[in-house]
Amino acid sequence: MSRRALAAAALCAGMALCAGAGLRASSTPRFPPLSQLVRGPFQAQDLQLSAMGLRAAAADIAWVQLLQYAGGEPAPTEESGRRYSRLKDMTLRVVRLDPRFQRAYAFGAAMLAWDPEVQRPDEALDILQEGIRNNPDYGLLRLMVAALAYKKQGDMPRMVGLLESSLDDPACPSLMKAILANIHKERGEYAAALAVWENVLANGRDDASYQERARRQIDVIHRLMEKGPK
Amino acid sequence: MPSIAIRLKGVAKVYRRSHLGRSTQTVAVSDLDLEVAVGEVFGLLGLNGSGKTTTIKIILGLQSATQGTVEVLGRPMPDLETLAKIGYMPEAACLNPALSGREALRLFAALSRIPSAQREKRVDQMLERVGMASGADQRIAEYSKGMLQRISLAQALIHEPELVIMDEPVTGLDPLAIKEVRALVLWLKARGKTVLFSSHDISEVEQVCDRIGILSRGKLARVMRHDEWAGRPGGLEDAFAGAVARADGVGELRLA
């Protein structure tokens, strides 16, 4: 028995090594190494979940923490004096855990680039570039880079036009739609703003806070439209 | 067909344990020569710790002998073909408590190589025979000692073995159950089966055995034939007392 069992073990171990080599030869998408995980207050949590092989779940939890941070009222002003100073890091935290978390790139970049209280387009660009590297098939990020370029040039109509074209992308975050609707509203384009908020209402059923906001804004815009154009 | 069912020659079993650089040795059985003839009922008598269970385990191949040779039904042990002809009833029932009696018996019927077409019928017959037909579907965890003994017996006999080995079959049984075990041994003998059983109950051994072997501190101190104790009340008891030495560290009881 012993020689047969040992021989069988040796043969199977050899097969396992060959199969392991075969797996390494065919590409397995690997996540960024642990050294690239963002350091910060949630480091231990991310490390523990990654060590257990639960990167996607860790990214989801990080996403919820990002939403809570971004949705904080009033906007957190940290010691640096900047609003949402950790927004880039918290976005990177999510996408370093799961580089395929497409909505996180779009959300973080949209808020960094277009939120009136943030306005840090360079940080938004960093996130978008990392997103494009990890998701070459995801067109929305390239579109946002182009829109950012128009914003820097001051070409608002082209920027708005590009952002409008992203509305039907399922991964387009409600945040970005809200920003676009507010841009239309500030420019007096009430009909366009209304259309965007109605889009949020129709497509963001899981997003209770934005659903509520969409209803309020639709009322506001209707009243503005009744008052007459700017 | 061999005439000797069990043959042990120069068998020894030494347990070696090492812990933190220290090693200890316990001699469970030493220099054991034993032969049991086919069709014989052989009793292995001895005190606790004398090596009875170790001897049985070596015969069954559950443990290997440190020295010596073991042959059962003409083949050296361990041997799977020979095990198919042996029925073993351990001292404690050793049954899986999560299974029902019927499920356990089905398992042992399969392990005993009873063809699947005959298995269910044999299981039902065996359950009837040992009086467990009504309790067969209860979990073994809920069985009384007597019920456990019955199922243990059923699994030992379901495949109609040539050699039946029982380790202390009457320990902890009530007088009625003891009587039933005695009747069973004689029934097996009448059918030409070889029976080896261990016990420290002299009264049981002397009633059913053709020969007995007295084990003391791992050695076979004495072998006696039935005519050496038959007709002499207390004869076997005196022989036993004279042959054994306590190995459990307990001294003599002084009454004066």
Next chain:
Amino acid sequence: MDSLKSIAACSFKEILRQKTYLVVLLFGLILLGGALIVSVLAQQERLRMIIDLGLATGELIGLVLAVFTSVNLILRELESRTVQLVLAHPVPRSHYILGRFLGAWAAVACAMALMAALHLGLLALYGWRGAGVYVLAWLCMLAKTAVMAALALLLSLTLSSPAAAMAFTLFLWLLGHFTAEMQFLAERSGSFLIKWPLLLAAFATPDLARFDYRDFWNAAPGPDAPWFLWLALYTAAYVSTALALSCQIFSQKEV
């Protein structure tokens, strides 16, 4: 083969009837329900969160069941001496080990199948239709639990202590997610004393990150059919190695 099938069937029944099994399974189902509630916080990514947390729950519960049942699979039988009666029959010891393992793993697979069915039902309510990749993800998780169960069995026979075996198995499970990092460190290391033990550990430890298909099923390009075949072969070979070594150790054990 009859003996192997019968032992597997009895092991399966035995484990299904254990209270710990039912409690852990119930806990898993509660966690699945908890995922529904927690996922509300993810807003537009609610469905993603339900999927990820549900799959994570399935894997963790499967792992706990696999390790707990495997560690006690043979040791408990040795302690209670139930194994004596089985081995007093014409059963090769290898059949005993394989039968016990297969029965135990089948019980774990049933628990995971139940959780998968419930989870898929929940996802269907949310209009999710991703059955193909979903089934593949669960199969990969099942393969992972098979590897861990085989390792747990081997360690239990080697160490003869359920607690130590559980601790080492969990350690190997964590280490198994860092094999790429271990290889990286080994390649960078100049010291012979660090490089070769690390390389040995990297190759001997199961590469568990490969089984996390649920984490990269939406990668582009995703794994192709040959990749899955390699993974199946890797699983079979690794499990077989552990079981062969277990048979070897058990063949020397006195019962």
